Amino acid sequence: MSSTKRGAFVVIEGLDxxxxxxxxxLLHDRLQDSQDAGDTAPPKVVLLKFPDRTTAIGKMIDAYLRSESDLDDHAIHLLFSANRWELASTITAYLTQGTTVLADRYAFSGIAFTARKGLSYEWCRAPEVGLPAPDLTLFLNISPEVAAARGGYGLERYEREDVQTDVRRVFDKIGRAMQEEGEGKWVEIDAGKNKEEVAEDLWRAVEPLVTGIHGPINRLW
Ligand code: T5A
Ligand code: NA
Structure with a gap:
């Protein structure tokens, strides 16, 4: 077996x-500071955000989320997934060159937000099959009531307590499936604490991965 290591793929998920x-x-900055990569080396860490609202597909998603457009539930689901597929080969390339990839939301948000509308879990999961799988998913756990008290809540389409409670249920199902199927680690973090405490808890889970990972990049399901 080759001793070459690849970067780790870390996803942050959670309710709105x-x-x-x-x-x-915070995690991006800490990872960047954790090792001096030198001038010529590939970046130590990159931060991606889903949805990526800057692409052509991302702009359609953005208009939908701000309730400026309406789309069929299936159509918007596939756009969210396509928005991840747009970046799939970029993620793979980063990991292969040894860069840690952090993603702010990923396929799990995609499944949770559509399944709560009543579309089947299997249908929701299907377009995500084959995407690069995270090595670690950090699920920020918070009660919908505490989340609703935070700044900016309620401005977008899904930011309602009844929606978030349903979404939470699907996330729990996904978390259990990830654990049972051994598809990559899923760690729940208490996100109701203050920012510094939450950052420490995340760091404890991520630190073992910062020196890289042996073995191939996994694929979702
Ligand atoms: N969606 C997404 C789908 O339906 N399908 C998909 O496939 C995907 C990827 C937009 C929506 O799209 C849906 C899910 C969403 O409904 P988004 O662009 O990620 O997704 O939404 P954002 O508005 O960027 O993010 P969120 O609303 O989820 O907020 P965050 O990132 O969880 O929270 P953050 O860090 O912005 O903090 C919110 C506020 O709380 C404060 C912050 O300062 C800020 O004011 N705060 C704290 N306050 C107290 N204690 C702490 N520990 C705090 N941490 C942060
Ligand atoms: Na966010």
Whole structure:
């Protein structure tokens, strides 16, 4: 077996306003500082965000989320998935060159938000099959009531307590499936603590991966 290591793929998931973007940014900076990569080396870590609202597909998603357009539930689901597929080969390339990839939301949000509308879990999962699988998923756990009290809540389509409670149920199902199927580690983090405490808990889970990973990049399911 070759001793070459690849970068780790780490995903941050959770309910709306659980602090994903705040923590993804803190974690990105900490990973960057954790090792001096030198001038010519590939970047130590990159941070991606899903949905990536900057692409052509991302702009359609953005209009939908801000309720400026309406789309069939199946159609918007496939756009969210396509928005990940747009970046799949980029993720693989980064990991192969030894860069740690952090993603702020991923396929699990895709499944959870559509399945709660009543579309079947299997149908929701199908377009995600074959995407690069995370080595570690950090699920930021927060009660919908605490999330609703945070800044900016309620501005977008899905930011309602009844929606978030349903979404939470699907996330729990996904988390159990990931554990049972051994498809990559799924770790729940208490996101109701203050920012610094949550950052420490995330770091404890991520630190063992910062020196890289042996073995091939896994694929989802
Ligand atoms: N979606 C997404 C789908 O339906 N399908 C998909 O495939 C995908 C990928 C937009 C929507 O799209 C849906 C899910 C969403 O409904 P988004 O662009 O990720 O997804 O949404 P954002 O608005 O960027 O992110 P969130 O609303 O989920 O917020 P975050 O990132 O969880 O929270 P963050 O870090 O922005 O913090 C929110 C507020 O809380 C404060 C922050 O300062 C901020 O004001 N805060 C804290 N306050 C107290 N204690 C702490 N520990 C705090 N941490 C942060
Ligand atoms: Na966010």
């Amino acid at each position: 306003k659980s602090g994903k973007s705040t923590q993804a940014s």
